[in-house]
């Protein structure tokens with residue numbers, strides 16, 4: 728069964744992991760540094776302009792936001808790694824992310840977003856190690872490919888970042904742009920495959 732992206736709707740926002748109800752459907756989640764393009768790619772996948780709020784102020788305190796797509800839920804998780812946030816906000820981020828992933832939930836796929844222009848950060852590596860340790864299926868989504876000068880530059884940069892990600896083993900990687908749509912169909916296909924597997 729395909730996802731009806733046109734019918735995706737916001738369901739709820741949670742400020743504490745304990746508020747998140749038990750999962751009933753397979754969940755597709757999005758993590759990455761704040762400003763990496765999580766909200767933008769979710770809107771692009773859903774083919775909606777402003778369902779998920781896009782922010783120009785990185786590091787803003789965030790919640791766990793749920794969107795229902797009929798056969799699956801999409802989960803926008805708080806962004807990490809913004810240098811200017813206070814320690815209590817970083818602690819809050821950790822509590823939310825770890826609280827969510829430590830629950831007994833139907834994790835279909837976690838999309839780990841990394842800006843293709845930047846080196847892989849220590850926090851990206853920690854996030855991936857955490858997902859590996861918890862055995863949560865994930866893929867690497869490089870964002871903002873439109874900012875690269877050419878397709879060959881995208882390929883070269885991807886190869887470099889994949890090397891930096893050596894610890895993540897054989898994870899699937901995709902280069903995307905929420906501006907021009909590069910890679911979005913591939914991401915949709917991978918998400919749909921993961922949901923189908925979680926339902927099997």
Ligand SMILES: Nc1nc2c(ncn2[C@@H]2O[C@H](COP(=O)(O)OP(=O)(O)O)[C@@H](O)[C@H]2O)c(=O)[nH]1
Pocket residue numbers: 759760761762763764765766767768780781782783806870871872873874903904905906907
């Ligand atoms: N050029 C370009 N800009 C993007 C892309 N994705 C997001 N942005 C911009 O990056 C900023 C942060 O995006 P947002 O989706 O709010 O990131 P989030 O904090 O991870 O949810 C916004 O100014 C977006 O317009 C992309 O694929 N290409």
Ligand SMILES: [Mg+2]
Pocket residue numbers: 765766767780781782
């Ligand atoms: Mg966002």
